Amino acid sequence: MSKSILSIDQGTTSSRAIVFDEDGNQLGVGQQEFSQYFPANGWVEHDATEIWDSTLQSCREAIAAAGIPAESISCIGITNQRETTIVWDKKTGEPVYKAIVWQDRRTSDYCEELKNIKHKQGRALEQSIQEKTGLLIDPYFSATKIRWILQHVPGARQKAENGELAFGTVDCFLLWQLTKGKRHCTDATNASRTLLFNIHQQQWDEELLELFGIPASMLPEVKDCAADFGHCEFDLLGAEIPITGMIGDQQAAAFGQCCFNPGMAKSTYGTGCFLLLNTGKKVLKSEHRLLSTVAYRLKGETTYAVEGSIFMAGATLQWLRDGLKLIDSASESEALARQTTDDLSVYLVPAFTGLGAPYWDPHARGALYGLTRDTGIKEIVTAALLSVCYQTKDLLAAIEADGASLESLRVDGGMANNDYVMQKLADILNCQTHRPRVTETTALGAAYVAGLQAGVFDSLQSISQKWKLDQSFKPEKDASWRDRQYRGWLDAIERTRVK
Numbered sequence: 001m002s003k004s005i006l007s008i009d010q011g012t013t014s015s016r017a018i019v020f021d022e023d024g025n026q027l028g029v030g031q032q033e034f035s036q037y038f039p040a041n042g043w044v045e046h047d048a049t050e051i052w053d054s055t056l057q058s059c060r061e062a063i064a065a066a067g068i069p070a071e072s073i074s075c076i077g078i079t080n081q082r083e084t085t086i087v088w089d090k091k092t093g094e095p096v097y098k099a100i101v102w103q104d105r106r107t108s109d110y111c112e113e114l115k116n117i118k119h120k121q122g123r124a125l126e127q128s129i130q131e132k133t134g135l136l137i138d139p140y141f142s143a144t145k146i147r148w149i150l151q152h153v154p155g156a157r158q159k160a161e162n163g164e165l166a167f168g169t170v171d172c173f174l175l176w177q178l179t180k181g182k183r184h185c186t187d188a189t190n191a192s193r194t195l196l197f198n199i200h201q202q203q204w205d206e207e208l209l210e211l212f213g214i215p216a217s218m219l220p221e222v223k224d225c226a227a228d229f230g231h232c233e234f235d236l237l238g239a240e241i242p243i244t245g246m247i248g249d250q251q252a253a254a255f256g257q258c259c260f261n262p263g264m265a266k267s268t269y270g271t272g273c274f275l276l277l278n279t280g281k282k283v284l285k286s287e288h289r290l291l292s293t294v295a296y297r298l299k300g301e302t303t304y305a306v307e308g309s310i311f312m313a314g315a316t317l318q319w320l321r322d323g324l325k326l327i328d329s330a331s332e333s334e335a336l337a338r339q340t341t342d343d344l345s346v347y348l349v350p351a352f353t354g355l356g357a358p359y360w361d362p363h364a365r366g367a368l369y370g371l372t373r374d375t376g377i378k379e380i381v382t383a384a385l386l387s388v389c390y391q392t393k394d395l396l397a398a399i400e401a402d403g404a405s406l407e408s409l410r411v412d413g414g415m416a417n418n419d420y421v422m423q424k425l426a427d428i429l430n431c432q433t434h435r436p437r438v439t440e441t442t443a444l445g446a447a448y449v450a451g452l453q454a455g456v457f458d459s460l461q462s463i464s465q466k467w468k469l470d471q472s473f474k475p476e477k478d479a480s481w482r483d484r485q486y487r488g489w490l491d492a493i494e495r496t497r498v499k
Contacts, residue, residue: 003074003456006062006241008055009443010080010170011249012101012271013318015054017062019073020447022456024438024466027068030061037098042105042353042362045098048086051170052177059237070239076178076232077245077450079252079442080170081271082193085145087156087218088173090166093181097153099170100145103272103311103353107144108362111137132198132205134283134292138360140309142169143195143212150213163217169193171246172220175229178243183230186220187246188297197222199283199294202302224297225251226453245450249442250274250307251295255449256441257410258467259295260303260460265406267395268442269415271318272356273310273388275395277404278303288398289358298452306402308357308395312350314414316384319352326377330414336378337385337420342481346370347390347492348383358398361497369492385421389428390489396429408432412441419471427477428486437470 004027009016015034019027032054037045063070083102088095100106114137117125126137135141146167150157159165168176172186191197191204196214198205204219223229229243247255250268254276257266262280267273276295283292284306295305317330327333349355351364368380396406411433415421426433438444451457 004068004072005447005451005456006059006073006076007443007447008059008076008078008174009446010051010055010174012081015051015058016443017058018440018443019062019066020444024444028062028066030058030065032058044101044103044353046101048095048099048173051099052174055174056236063237070237070241073241074456075242075244075450075454077446078171078174079247079249079446082169082190082248083140083142084170085142086170086173087146087149087165087167090164093176096156096165097149102140105139105354105362107139107148110144111139133195134199135195136289136360139362141193141195146214147212160215160218165218167218168220175243178232178236179230180233184220185223185229187223187225188294188302189225189248189251191222192294193248224299225449226298242454244453245446247296247446247449250276252445253412253442255296256445257412257436258464259410260464266410266412267392269313269388269411269413271313271315273313273391275308275392276305277399278305286402288401289360290398290402308398310391311353311356313388316350316387320381320384326381333381333385334418334420337382339378340382344379344382345488346375346379346383347489348387349492349496350387351496358394364496367496369495386424388415388421389425390486392425393428393486406431408434410434410436412436412439422473426473426475428482430475430482433473435470437468
């Protein structure tokens with residue numbers, strides 16, 4: 001009997017679980033969407049209890065669909081939406097406030113205050129923070145979200161000071177629930193996204209904890225990505241299954257894409273878009289506002305990456321579907337896009353929750369440019385699809401300005417199945433894009449990490465051999481077309497950012 005792995009992929013709009021066999025084949029899938037809350041302009045929240053319930057239900061569905069007994073599953077791997085912040089009571093396990101999502105912008109003003117602070121020897125505080133964490137000061141990351149909860153939830157500050165509250169990103173909260181409070185741990189990739197973790201020393205930074213007013217007693221233990229995280233309690237899934245892997249979703253996608261060598265890169269097109277370039281054992285400090293982060297940590301050895309983060313990719317199509325009602329499903333977008341001209345001059349800047357890399361403008365808001373009397377649904381939908389390509393070009397331009405280059409890019413996520421988007425991506429980047437046979441690489445990466453610890457896989461090399469190409473997309477457009485279209489995008493960005 002082949003060895004199977006249960007992968008939990010807890011995302012921004014749904015919780016999913018997939019049972020994989022040792023060859024990466026899907027044996028069973030379960031998925032549950034959950035509610036999105038927008039209580040104020042720029043605020044985005046989830047109900048952490050609903051996240052847990054949907055995750056548990058997805059796991060049960062996946063195991064049932066696989067048609068195998070729970071006790072035959074070798075291990076569990078967890079991957080998750082990063083930076084999303086949950087604070088809960090250590091005794092009851094109940095969250096003290098809704099989960100504040102990575103897209104949330106409520107701490108923008110506080111972040112602006114921090115950016116104006118001079119630190120040691122007159123250097124900007126942001127520079128010091130970037131040197132330690134690899135990150136920039138932005139509401140995106142967990143630290144300012146934790147601070148907000150402690151400041152605004154009655155009694156939370158005192159409980160935290162008394163050691164009664166726990167903080168965790170979603171992986172950590174799920175682990176707490178799966179082990180019924182026996183384990184309070186995270187992994188190095190998720191820790192590296194909090195703005196509290198020194199990626200060089202691989203530990204929580206006392207100076208940053210003091211800056212943000214966060215008691216160390218709230219924080220989880222930081223482990224390797226492949227490690228002993230305890231086991232799932234029997235009554236939850238019908239077996240005490242070892243939990244042996246945890247890794248943030250974008251790092252998981254890179255792991256699933258087998259980007260194990262320096263210079264290899266992947267771009268994931270899910271709710272947002274995230275491009276990771278493996279930099280090996282070296283932390284590459286970007287001079288063009290990209291992020292330095294942990295790609296993975298195995299057996300105490302850290303591999304780093306440089307990352308560009310885009311907040312709105314698939315979420316833009318979700319807005320077209322649910323907000324504007326222009327389409328009934330995301331799958332309709334490809335056929336509509338193929339009806340438009342290649343010289344489309346309509347630009348949608350999806351800055352609904354601000355702009356991510358390389359702009360890092362939390363105050364920007366979504367805008368649509370170039371409308372004429374003959375602009376219709378298909379042009380707006382196409383502009384939404386192309387916005388993903390243009391934003392990726394922004395990231396690639398920053399990477400090249402930092403001295404790196406890409407000859408090819410591995411792509412994954414739901415939008416990677418859209419051939420129109422993938423071809424336009426190749427055209428706009430002037431770079432080959434490679435789509436693997438398995439595009440659920442986030443869940444697959446979590447399975448690979450867990451399988452390494454559980455002995456299902458013996459090395460990164462053996463995992464690399466499992467990667468299989470589905471389709472390559474080569475650039476078909478010339479430089480004049482590419483430059484003209486991208487200039488229009490940059491003009492739209494500049495207009496959007498005008499205060």
